[in-house]
Amino acid sequence: xxxxxxxxxxxxxxxxxxxxxxxxxxxxxxxxxxxxxxxxxxxxxxxxxxxxxxxxxxxxxxxxxxxxxxxxxxxxxxxxxxxxxxxxxxxxxxxxxxxxxxxxxxxxxxxxxxxxxxxxxxxxxxxxxxxxxxxxxxxxxxxxxxxxxxxxxxxxxxxxxxxxxxxxxxxxxxxxxxxxxxxxxxxxxxxxxxxxxxxxxxxxxxxxxxxxxxxxxxxxxxxxxxxxxxxxxxxxxxxxxxxxxxxxxxxxxxxxxxxxxxxxxxxxxxxxxxxxxxxxxxxxxxxxxxxxxxxxxxxxxxxxxxxxxxxxxxxxxxxxxxxxxxxxxxxxxxxxxxxxxxxxxxxxxxxxxxxxxxxxxxxxxxxxxxxxxxxxxxxxxxxxxxxxxxxxxxxxxxxxxxxxxxxxxxxxxxxxxxxxxxxxxxxxxxxxxxxxxxxxxxxxxxxxxxxxxxxxxxxxxxxxxxxxxxxxxxxxxxxxxxxxxxxxxxxxxxxxxxxxxxxxxxxxxxxxxxxxxxxxxxxxxxxxxxxxxxxxxxxxxxxxxxxxxxxxxxxxxxxxxxxxxxxxxxxxxxxxxxxxxxxxxxxxxxxxxxxxxxxxxxxxxxxxxxxxxxxxxxxxxxxxxxxxxxxxxxxxxxxxxxxxxxxxxxxxxxxxxxxxxxxxxxxxxxxxxxxxxxxxxxxxxxxxxxxxxxxxxxxxxxxxx
RNA sequence: GCGCCCGUAGCUCAGUGGAUAGAGCGUUUGGUUGCGGACCAAAAGGUCGCAGGUUCGAGUCCUGCCGGGCGUACCA
Numbered sequence: 001x002x003x004x005x006x007x008x009x010x011x012x013x014x015x016x017x018x019x020x021x022x023x024x025x026x027x028x029x030x031x032x033x034x035x036x037x038x039x040x041x042x043x044x045x046x047x048x049x050x051x052x053x054x055x056x057x058x059x060x061x062x063x064x065x066x067x068x069x070x071x072x073x074x075x076x077x078x079x080x081x082x083x084x085x086x087x088x089x090x091x092x093x094x095x096x097x098x099x100x101x102x103x104x105x106x107x108x109x110x111x112x113x114x115x116x117x118x119x120x121x122x123x124x125x126x127x128x129x130x131x132x133x134x135x136x137x138x139x140x141x142x143x144x145x146x147x148x149x150x151x152x153x154x155x156x157x158x159x160x161x162x163x164x165x166x167x168x169x170x171x172x173x174x175x176x177x178x179x180x181x182x183x184x185x186x187x188x189x190x191x192x193x194x195x196x197x198x199x200x201x202x203x204x205x206x207x208x209x210x211x212x213x214x215x216x217x218x219x220x221x222x223x224x225x226x227x228x229x230x231x232x233x234x235x236x237x238x239x240x241x242x243x244x245x246x247x248x249x250x251x252x253x254x255x256x257x258x259x260x261x262x263x264x265x266x267x268x269x270x271x272x273x274x275x276x277x278x279x280x281x282x283x284x285x286x287x288x289x290x291x292x293x294x295x296x297x298x299x300x301x302x303x304x305x306x307x308x309x310x311x312x313x314x315x316x317x318x319x320x321x322x323x324x325x326x327x328x329x330x331x332x333x334x335x336x337x338x339x340x341x342x343x344x345x346x347x348x349x350x351x352x353x354x355x356x357x358x359x360x361x362x363x364x365x366x367x368x369x370x371x372x373x374x375x376x377x378x379x380x381x382x383x384x385x386x387x388x389x390x391x392x393x394x395x396x397x398x399x400x401x402x403x404x405x406x407x408x409x410x411x412x413x414x415x416x417x418x419x420x421x422x423x424x425x426x427x428x429x430x431x432x433x434x435x436x437x438x439x440x441x442x443x444x445x446x447x448x449x450x451x452x453x454x455x456x457x458x459x460x461x462x463x464x465x466x467x468x469x470x471x472x473x474x475x476x477x478x479x480x481x482x483x484x485x486x487x488x489x490x491x492x493x494x495x496x497x498x499x500x501x502x503x504x505x506x507x508x509x510x511x512x513x514x515x516x517x518x519x520x521x522x523x524x525x526x527x528x529x530x531x532x533x534x535x536x537x538x539x540x541x542x543x544x545x546x547x548x549x550x551x552x553x554x555x556x557x558x559x560x561x562x563x564x565x566x567x568x569x570x571x572x573x574x575x576x577x578x579x580x581x582x583x584x585x586x587x588x589x590x591x592x593x594x595x596x597x598x599x600x601x602x603x604x605x606x607x608x609x610x611x612x613x614x615x616x617x618x619x620x621x622x623x624x625x626x627x628x629x630x631x632x633x634x635x636x637x638x639x640x641x642x643x644x645x646x647x648x649x650x651x652x653x654x655x656x657x658x659x660x661x662x663x664x665x666x667x668x669x670x671x672x673x674x675x676x677x678x679x680x681x682x683x684x685x686x687x688x689x690x691x692x693x694x695x696x697x698x699x700x701x702x703x704x705x
Numbered sequence: 706g707c708g709c710c711c712g713u714a715g716c717u718c719a720g721u722g723g724a725u726a727g728a729g730c731g732u733u734u735g736g737u738u739g740c741g742g743a744c745c746a747a748a749a750g751g752u753c754g755c756a757g758g759u760u761c762g763a764g765u766c767c768u769g770c771c772g773g774g775c776g777u778a779c780c781a
Contacts (some may be wrong), residue, residue, distance in 0.1 A: 028723055028762090035761040055761095062761040090724055135781075176780065416779050430707060436779045446781050473775060475709060502710075503775085510774095539743070555743090567718070570710055572774070579717080579730085583743060586718085586729040593743050601740050638721080650719065650728095657728085660744065669740050683740095705743075 026094045030073065034065035034091075066091035099623060103615035103678075106630045110685040118632045118692050120162035120640070128166040128461060129155050131469035132382070135172035136369035137181040139204030140376055140521045142575050143471075143504040143511055149564040150501055151469035152382040153645040153697045160696055161640030166463060169384040170453065171373075173366050174351070174391040175446065177207060182361060183340075183347045184210030200372025201522060203365055208513045213340055215514065216333045217270040220279060223323050224286065228262045231312055231320075233293045234286075238262045241285050245278075248285075254278040276335035283331045287324045293317055326516070348443055376521060380557060381698060386461075390449050393456065397448035400455060401437050409487050416440040421483050435480040450481055458485075458492045465495045467643070472500030472570060499643050501569035507576060519575060525560065531581045532556040536705065543704065554700035555589050561699055562588035565649040586653060588699055591690065594656035594663075598687035599703040601668050602680070609677030616675065621662040622682065628658045629689045636696065645697060652693035659686050 070088035077086045077095070085096040110117045131151020134144055152167075159165045172178075184206050185192075194202040212219075227234045242259045249255075254273050261268045273279065294317035350358040377383060401417055404410035409424060410417045416439060421432035437448055457466055468478060478498035485493040505511060511518045532552040536543070543551075563580055566587075567573055583589040615622070632651070639647040668679040691701045 026724090031723080031761060059761060066761080092724065133781090172781070414778080418778060420778095430777090433707095434778050439779045441779090443779090445779065447779095471781090472710070474781080476776060477781090500709090505774095535743070539741085571718085572711075574717085576717085582730080584730080585743095587743095589743055590729095593741090597741065597744085604740065646719085653719095653728085663740075664745055667739065705741095 030066040030070040034062045100615050104613045107681050107685045123162040125464045126164045127465045128463040129467045130168040133170045137178045137203050142519045146564045149561045157639050167384045168386045170388040173389050179348050180210040181207040183344050199368035211514045217337050228265045249281040251275045280331045280334050393449045393452040394444050396452040397444050400452050468498045502572045504573045528556040551702050554702045558588035558699040591656040594659045595690040595701045596705045613678045614674040615678045621665040625658045625662045628655050
């Protein structure tokens with residue numbers, strides 16, 4: 001057709017018309033054609049103009065020409081049948097569909113396919129997705145929730161898009177964290193055993209305590225170092241503080257060391273002290289000074305005009321004092337730390353030689369955590385086809401290291417086997433760096449086990465693609481793993497993909513169980529459930545209790561999941577507890593509510609519409625809604641192609657919004673025939689797509705709420 | 706140093722090289738002789754971090770800079 005008009009042949013690149021209430025497709029091809037014409041015809045009009053003016057003129061000419069060409073093409077298109085209307089607008093060619101015909105086609109398709117609507121053609125690729133990977137002996141917090149939700153949703157979308165999906169979990173049931181936890185348990189909590197149901201959480205607390213014990217020195221000095229660097233008042237007062245310290249604790253070398261390091265803002269190191277009493281003795285003095293400084297920061301600033309800018313905000317002092325207080329409770333641990341670290345190393349050796357008592361304790365406590373995880377997955381409606389365990393790949397990990405050494409891919413450096421990846425690849429610029437594959441004492445690292453597991457996945461599972469849903473901070477780590485697999489000659493390494501996601505932080509900063517700045521899944525789930533239940537009691541007091549519980553669960557969990565999915569995965573989520581308890585606006589309950597509303601209408605229909613549907617005099621709201629339900633399958637495909645559950649989270653929200661617009665503007669049950677039947681069918685289709693869409697992101701669609 | 710990510714409305718965030726950059730929260734003012742008000746409408750709110758470049762056309766692609774976060778050999 002274009003050739004007839006004297007243009008060269010090309011494909012029309014169509015996209016939806018971006019105006020509400022119109023339904024069809026548009027093309028900006030006229031711009032491309034106009035540009036070619038203008039360029040070809042030369043630049044006589046542009047002569048003598050500055051570069052900027054020439055550019056502006058060109059833009060103007062192209063714009064005019066585009067409109068002319070669009071009109072020309074529209075003229076030619078009028079001769080064809082099948083469109084309701086064709087028009088040239090603002091240089092674009094808009095082809096509007098016959099709404100009646102397309103509306104009934106979309107609605108009929110959905111009604112035929114039902115739960116299958118949105119599913120893609122079966123694909124040949126088998127995809128393995130590894131996600132969740134919680135550590136036993138540690139608490140499950142909202143950061144883990146992001147991973148589990150993202151991974152599970154990705155699996156659902158890939159499956160719907162037509163891929164054969166293999167869901168894998170990889171439990172961190174051994175490693176330094178487990179050893180630390182069990183050391184602390186035996187040393188300080190021997191024989192204690194909480195109620196079933198609380199045991200997993202309790203173990204997590206033991207782990208935190210252990211971590212605090214071992215890191216006491218590091219944490220205390222961390223605070224002092226921060227104060228040296230960021231609180232000028234603290235540094236100024238260091239002489240007076242040292243005088244006081246010297247009176248209480250006259251180990252001259254240590255006092256001089258502290259004085260020197262703080263005064264010169266140099267890092268204080270814990271192995272530089274002669275006496276283990278120095279820091280614990282200094283601690284109350286430092287705290288006193290912090291309180292004095294806080295008073296000063298709060299006080300009349302005019303009195304300190306000379307250093308006004310340098311004094312930190314009172315809020316910072318409050319935070320420092322909070323940290324100081326928390327550390328004060330355990331500062332007497334200082335002298336124990338080296339011995340404890342030694343004990344933990346010994347504990348690791350007990351595991352290495354499979355000491356029966358130790359293994360027994362490990363098995364028992366491990367199952368406490370596993371019971372918890374299984375309960376949480378049930379609550380979240382998240383499941384797996386395969387469960388891998390770190391403890392199962394330790395041996396094959398050692399073998400793979402042996403192989404790496406024999407093949408000279410790995411070498412000994414500083415007393416431990418490492419792979420110098422850049423060197424092996426002949427890269428000049430540092431890219432993959434060096435990866436240690438075993439500790440110098442022979443114990444296995446995370447990398448040791450992951451190499452073995454990856455090999456296992458390649459050899460035992462016939463997967464074409466393998467995806468790891470893991471925190472983005474491990475980006476370099478996975479590149480290293482994949483490169484090492486490549487160096488070993490595994491072709492599949494090219495089809496490995498690390499789907500990274502950013503962390504979940506709290507308003508007070510990054511989550512850290514050691515500092516107590518953490519939101520546990522169980523706590524937040526309970527709070528959200530309670531709130532959901534409370535709202536249902538208000539909105540729908542007559543429902544039976546059991547049903548209320550079910551709905552509260554669907555709404556609460558859905559809401560939590562949605563908050564994890566409605567942000568792009570490479571964006572940090574600042575988890576706000578207040579916000580997570582609000583069910584208004586852009587959140588899962590909004591979408592679920594639309595679904596419940598649709599169900600309500602359908603419930604009141606006595607006889608379902610029969611015969612051919614006639615969509616006459618469609619309103620803007622109806623057209624927008626029909627368009628939205630029509631694009632569901634392509635949205636699924638797009639989300640699967642790009643590994644972006646976010647697209648579907650956004651999509652279902654938009655759909656709910658459009659349904660609510662429709663709901664307000666278009667009476668259904670009170671409409672006249674044939675409109676009534678058509679609208680009932682549209683509500684039914686919309687309900688189906690809402691349900692399918694929510695299912696794709698793992699969120700329940702209750703019929704009543 | 707090197708590498709990755711983020712910067713869009715007061716706040717939290719969407720945005721597939723294409724038409725007038727959109728939601729939610731918050732603020733102000735309204736809406737049920739209609740199928741559920743967990744809803745809806747209106748108002749106010751923008752140098753899309755800055756500067757170049759590519760393009761007929763850039764929030765979107767490229768380069769440089771600024772600001773923030775993260776990673777960078779025996780944690781996972």
